[in-house]
Structure formats: C-alpha cells, structure tokens
Amino acid sequence: MTTDPVRTAAADPAPARLIETNGIDIIAESERTARPRDLFWPWFAANVSVFGMSYAAFVYGFGVSFAQAAVVAVVGIVISFALCGVIATAGKRGSVPTMVLSRAAFGVHGQKVPGIVSWLLSIGWETFLAIMAVLATSTVFEILGWGGGVGVQIGATIAVAALIVAASVLGYHTIMRLQSVLTWLTGAVTIVYILVTLGHIDAAAVGAVPAGSVGNVVGALTMVMTGFGLGWINIAADWSRYQKRTASNGAIIAWNTIGGSVAPVVLVVYGLLLAGSDAALSDAIASDPVGALAALLPPWLLIPFWLTALLALVSGAVLGIYSSGLTLLSLGIAIPRPAAAAIDGVILTAGTIFVVFVAGDFLGPFQSFLITLGVPMAAWAGILIADILLRGRDYDETALFDPAGRYGAFDWVSIGTMVVATVIGWGLVINQFAADAAWNNWQGYLLEPLGLGARSVVDGVESWDGTWPWANLGVLFALLFGFVVTLLARRGTVRWQEGRA
DSSP, X not given: OTTOOOOOTTSOOSOOOSSOOOSSSOOOGGGOOBOGGGGHHHHHHHHOSTHHHHHHHHHHTTOOOHHHHHHHHHHHHHHHHHHHHHHHHHHHHHSSOHHHHTHHHHOTTTTHHHHHHHHHHHHHHHHHHHHHHHHHHHHHHHHTTSOOSHHHHHHHHHHHHHHHHHHHHHOHHHHHHHHHHHHHHHHHXXXXXXXXXXXXXXXXXXXXXXXXXXXXHHHHHHHHHHHTHHHHGGGGGGGTTTBOTTOOHHHHHHHHHHHHHHHHHHHHHHHHHHHXXXXXXXXXXXXXXXXXXXXXXXXXXXXXXXXXXXXXXXXXXXXXXXXXHHHHHHTTOOSOHHHHHHHHHHHHHXXXXXXXXXXXXXXXXHHHHHHHHHHHHHHHHHHXXXXXXXXXXXXXXXXXXXXXXXXXXXXXXXXXXXXXXXHHHHTTOOOTTTTTOGGGTTOOTTTTTTTSOEEEEETTEEEEESSGGGGOHHHHHHHHHHHHHHHHHSHHHHHHHXXXX
C-alpha cells in the first residue's frame, strides 16, 4: 500500500517498474537517481502547449499595450516558475510529495486544509486542459471538413481521458520518459507554426494597442503568475523527490525555472503579436483557445498542429492528475497510488463531458474558479516558501507521518495565517466573469471600504468602476502576507523542530 511511509535505502533496489508503486511514502535512497537537469523535461513538455499563445488575448484583456504585456509575460512567468523551483528543493530534502512536505509547516493533520484546496485546483487544471484538447480536436476536424460534431467530441473525450489516465497510472518513470519525447516533438512543430504564421503579424496594429495604468499592469501580472508558475506550485516537489540528495539546490531551482519558463515566454510574446494584429482572433480565443489558432494554418499543417497541441495539453494534464492523486493520498485516503490517479481520471472525464456537452462558455467560469482557489494557494505558497527558507536541515521524513512527532498534528500559526490571508485576499479580488459565474459575485468586499473601486449592478449583472478592482491584488497580498508572517512568527518553531533552539 502506498500509505506506508517508511522505505529504507535497501528497499526496492530493482530497476524502475512499468507501474510506479511509490505513493506518498518516502523514496528509498537507491531510487533517488535523478539529476537537476532531468527536471527540464516534464516542465518544458507541460508548458510548451500552443495554449500559451492564447494567453496573449487574456493579457490584452487587462487593457495593456504590447510592450507592457511583453514585460508582464517575461517577469510573471519567470518569477512564478522560480517560486516553483524553491518548493522543488524541498522534494530533494524530504523524499516525499509536496503536500506531505507541507505537513512540516501545517502539522500532519493541519495539512489537510491546504491539501483539499490543492486537490481541487489540480482537478480543475487537468479538466480544463482535457476540455481544450477535445475542443481543439473538434475545431480542426471541422476545418478539414471531417465533421466536428458530437461524434468527434465523444471520441476525443474518450481518447484524451484514456491517454491522461493511462500515463498517470503508470507513474513517475513513464511520465519522465514521455515528457522527454514530447519536448522535442511539440517544440519542433511549435517552431514551424511560428514560421508559417509570421505573415499574420501587423506591426502597426500591434503598436497601436494603447497602454494601460499601473493597476492594469498589476492585474495582468497577477493573471500571468497565477496561470503559469503559481498554477503548478502545489505540485512542484512531486517531481524532485527522486533527485539525488547531493543535488544542488541552485541547480534544481534553475532547471525548474528554465524548463517551465522558456517555452511560455516565447509563446506568450509571439501570441501578443498575433492577438494584437487581429481583434477577431483575440475574440475567438475566448471560446476555443487552441482551435482559434488552428484557423490560421494551411491544411497541410493542421494534422501535425492538432497532434502536437493535443499531446502538449495531455502532457500538462498528466502532470496534474498524477499529483492530484498524490494529494488525495496525503488527505488520508488509504488506496494505492494508481487507484487514486484512476479516481481523479473519472472526475476529469465527468467534468470534461459536462463542459463540452452541457455547459456553454467555459473560459469565464474557469477564470473565476482559478482566481478563487488562487488566493488560498498563494497564501499556502508564501507560507511554505518561507518555511523552506527558514530550514537549515533535511526533513525528519518519518515525523511527516507522525502526528505526535516534531511537526505535530496542527500548526495553528500557519493555519491561521492561511485563513486570514485568504479572507483578506478574497476581499481584494473580484469576479471578473460575473455574468458567467454569478456564484462568485461575493468577492471584492474590501475594495469599496478601502476606496479602491465602486461596485454597481446593471440588469442584474455586477460590474466595477476603477482600475484596482481588476488588478487581483488579493493574490499578491496572500502570497506576501503568508511569506512575511511565517518568516517572523515561525522562526523559533522551525529552530525547535530542527533541534537548533
């Protein structure tokens, strides 16, 4: 069973199995053979998706110019994946998944609070990627004249779900090999896509996009950070727990950052050129992000583009569902890791079917969902990053599974910090998709009292006046608040836990 925490260096000395048997248990020293540069492959393959180009339209939606958007893309993507890299170093120092390592900061049982949020976020991400893969398939088939109706969508849903679940059930070693192959394939076709679509760029139109205010830039920056690195931060250590114990922390951070950032930076900046050149393309991205980009291609490139986009989206979803299965185990569900991945696969399939065949526009509700969960996850990330920086020694791995051990059952300082940061953070973000996700219109309750905006309701739909309501300040606040409070309030606790009091 994967819930058995203790594995000795002598355990499982055999070569990697077809199906990974490790769950949230401690990785044996004999299995820790990965090198920092190995981290490049999963992060690059998961983020080289052409969906990165679609983010350009979302960035422009904040009312910024090309130059502002380009700076936001570079800064937001690199910083957010660097934060993932910091958390990835904990995987090397603790030999267990991210959400188990987080028990050192929250307590063995207290970790269930951020764990539930993390599980929901991972499920949401992987379902979103599966939905885009299905919609992209339908659009490309329709462009080719093969029909993109219900039959194609059903077939695509089954195929996409099967690929994602199969890879995640097989586990770490299979995923790492798969990602290294996908990196070359998706990278090559993406370069071809850029070369073929260069003629669609209108430099004059791009240069004419008006600049926005500081609030517009901050809003775009927050969205980029949340959509890229912060969207993966809750699983960052899952892929570094197989690293050699002698691996350099700096190298782990560097390869995590390079692998996650290099493709999105290029894709988003190029997408800014495309979206800034064509307002109709920018609008089309809202309903079918990948399919809209396919419409720019000649027929001979559609099949390679579709396959590449499909595999890249599946690649990202595989990382998500693998880690969401680990998170499910960390919550106390006593089942083998492959079974946990399969359960999440069923949920992913059900969510994909609902959105594709029942719901209407999915982008608005998803963005609203992302910001809502992004606030508590940002608070958790700030707490965990500070906790990692405070530690001078490796984790007591067995104590991560013992409520009576040095990390305790509950750390009320961390739990309280996360709750306070979330409550304040939700008051500083708004539901930017009020018409599509009215269930989230309760947010932003601190903006008017602080003089940062004014709420109004027109024809039953909420709207906001002012720049700052759209800046999503609550995400950045939660991240910084969690970080600073932990640095100040838990320094003594960490020293005591490490026997350095």
